[in-house]
Amino acid sequence: MIKILRYGEVPHSEIFARSTSAVDVEAVVADIIADVRQNGDKALYAYCEKFDKATLTSLTVTPEEMAEARAAVEPRFLEILEKAAANIRKFHQRQVRNSFIINDEGGIVVGQKVIPVDRAGLYVPGGTAAYPSTVLMDAIPAKIAGCKEVVMVTPPGRDGKINPVILAAAGVAGIDRIFKVGGAQAVAALAYGTETVPKVDKIVGPGNAFVAEAKKQVFGTVSIDMIAGPSEILVVADATVDPRHVAADLLSQAEHDRMASAVLVTDSPALAEAVQQELEVQIPLLERAEIARESIDRNGKIIVADNLKVVIDIANELAPEHLELCVDNPFDYLDSIRHAGSIFMGKNCPEALGDYFAGPNHTLPTSGTARFSSPLSVDDFVKKTQYTYYTREALERVAEDVAYFARQEGLTAHARSAVIRLEESK
Numbered sequence: 001m002i003k004i005l006r007y008g009e010v011p012h013s014e015i016f017a018r019s020t021s022a023v024d025v026e027a028v029v030a031d032i033i034a035d036v037r038q039n040g041d042k043a044l045y046a047y048c049e050k051f052d053k054a055t056l057t058s059l060t061v062t063p064e065e066m067a068e069a070r071a072a073v074e075p076r077f078l079e080i081l082e083k084a085a086a087n088i089r090k091f092h093q094r095q096v097r098n099s100f101i102i103n104d105e106g107g108i109v110v111g112q113k114v115i116p117v118d119r120a121g122l123y124v125p126g127g128t129a130a131y132p133s134t135v136l137m138d139a140i141p142a143k144i145a146g147c148k149e150v151v152m153v154t155p156p157g158r159d160g161k162i163n164p165v166i167l168a169a170a171g172v173a174g175i176d177r178i179f180k181v182g183g184a185q186a187v188a189a190l191a192y193g194t195e196t197v198p199k200v201d202k203i204v205g206p207g208n209a210f211v212a213e214a215k216k217q218v219f220g221t222v223s224i225d226m227i228a229g230p231s232e233i234l235v236v237a238d239a240t241v242d243p244r245h246v247a248a249d250l251l252s253q254a255e256h257d258r259m260a261s262a263v264l265v266t267d268s269p270a271l272a273e274a275v276q277q278e279l280e281v282q283i284p285l286l287e288r289a290e291i292a293r294e295s296i297d298r299n300g301k302i303i304v305a306d307n308l309k310v311v312i313d314i315a316n317e318l319a320p321e322h323l324e325l326c327v328d329n330p331f332d333y334l335d336s337i338r339h340a341g342s343i344f345m346g347k348n349c350p351e352a353l354g355d356y357f358a359g360p361n362h363t364l365p366t367s368g369t370a371r372f373s374s375p376l377s378v379d380d381f382v383k384k385t386q387y388t389y390y391t392r393e394a395l396e397r398v399a400e401d402v403a404y405f406a407r408q409e410g411l412t413a414h415a416r417s418a419v420i421r422l423e424e425s426k
Contacts (some may be wrong), residue, residue: 002250002262002279002300005271007314016317016369019230019259020297029213036188041195047185054160054180059196061162061178066150069167077165078150081132081172084357088140091359096144096377107394116146117223120198120381121190122175123207123215124166126155126182132169133356137375138205138364139173145381150175151198154192183207187214191222204376206363225376229367230259230299233351234320234340236311236333237266241326243274247282249324249350250275254295255288261299263318265311272302287377312336316419319370322351374413396422 005015011078019191039060048054070078095277099265101111120142124134135152142150142321152175162180179197181189186197186219187207203215203224208299211235215224237246265270279296285290305311312333315323330345337343341364342354355362365374390398399418406414 002276002296002302004276004302004419007303007305007310008251013151015303015314017302019261023070023416024214025209028209029060032184032189032210033191033214035180036185036194039194041197044181044189044194044197047155047183048181051156051183053158054156056156056160056180057218058180059179062317065161066167066171066178067164069162069164070171072164072169080357081136081169084133085136085140085172087150087357087359088110088136089362091142092141092378097379097382105394106231107391109389111334111389113385113387114382114387116148116382117201118147119149119198119200119202120145120147121149121222122150122152122388123182123190123203123205123211124152124154125205125207125211126157126163126166126181130163130166131166133362134205135166135169137173137361138172139170139175140345141361141378142204143174145378147381149177149198151177151179151190151200153179153181153186153197155186156180169389184210184214187211188425193219202381204363204380209293210313220260223362226365226369226373229364230261231256232261232263232321232323233367234263234265234306234315234318234322235324235326236315237264237268237271237324238308238328239266239268240328241271243271243278245350246271246275247278249326250279250296250300251282251286251292252350252352252355253322254300255286256291256295258291258294258425259299260295262296263300263306263320264302265314266302267305267311269304272304278303284314297312308333315340318332319365319368320368321364321370322354324349339368339371341365341375353369392421 007015031102039351044059045056048056097114103109122138125131141152141324152170154166188220189197190200190203195284200222206228212227216227218350228410231253233250235249246264250264253260254262264275281287283292303314305314316339321341323340324344325333326347342360344354361375361377363375399422402418403415
């Protein structure tokens with residue numbers, strides 16, 4: 001049963017504790033990465049047999065497999081994928097940054113170019129659940145950014161095939177190439193390249209502890225989006241909210257995995273007790289009841305505070321991945337929320353809207369990193385290059401200032417490079 005904690009009556013460490021993985025994967029992942037770097041495709045085939053129990057003759061998903069998958073998916077789901085994709089595109093198109101140029105002073109031009117990365121790599125999980133939503137959320141911003149190629153890796157089933165809904169979503173999103181490989185080995189393949197899998201410039205997408213560790217270890221060779229921790233939801237609610245709705249929303253994250261964290265923060269002791277009881281009613285009804293039960297019992301909590309101001313202070317301190325503002329007039333509180341990956345406003349906005357359909361991205365900062373990082377966006381797939389142009393006359397006006405500055409840092413060659421051009425003109 002989920003625990004109820006009274007803010008101010010228990011240690012802060014208990015209020016703000018987070019679920020953590022006790023599995024030490026660093027050495028295992030390092031060995032896998034080294035193996036893939038040395039042995040390429042041979043290592044990928046071997047890991048596929050070892051971990052996925054699949055014997056492959058090719059790592060590449062063919063056009064025939066894409067067509068077969070699309071035919072296997074229900075037409076209604078294809079329609080919903082298209083609707084969701086349209087919403088995601090509409091939202092992310094507003095994130096596109098433009099290059100700029102400044103030439104408001106004679107003989108001087110400075111500017112910035114916004115350039116997409118050449119090749120983006122998407123990791124899509126395939127273990128206990130298939131997530132076509134992740135395909136859309138990760139691929140569409142990359143496409144809008146203008147990446148020349150978007151490739152996807154995802155683990156196959158025992159039959160050597162990719163879940164049809166994953167491939168259907170990949171088709172809707174316009175992914176260019178797909179490879180049947182998962183785990184840390186897939187991240188290594190994207191980072192360093194193999195005979196089949198191309199080296200990419202950026203790797204994005206969620207995964208288990210091995211995938212997260214692999215992304216951490218290859219960072220620097222390639223860029224990554226973030227090091228994702230367990231999924232999180234924090235619900236801010238007052239006494240006017242239906243406890244059944246709150247319980248359902250908490251369980252929408254708890255069913256993800258055993259390490260997921262579901263938290264309610266409220267100013268109503270009565271709501272806290274009602275939600276605690278309602279969770280016990282709803283958990284047995286879930287297909288993934290065993291996972292949700294462990295998540296709720298191990299990592300779930302209900303925090304009761306004196307008023308909504310304190311409730312929001314607690315929410316900001318926790319900086320959750322998903323934050324639901326289940327209150328009347330939620331826009332009155334929006335400016336008070338400073339740290340959250342994505343905010344769901346009001347009593348009719350379950351987090352599932354954001355997971356699948358509304359348009360804002362669902363690849364979000366976890367583990368409190370929302371204090372300093374952001375959801376996946378078009379920005380993740382572009383880089384900026386700046387440029388400077390001075391005429392001879394413009395350089396003459398500032399060369400002595402540049403040289404003086406350089407000498408303050410003891411860098412006489414810097415200073416000389418600025419003034420030598422003036423000497424040549426004499």
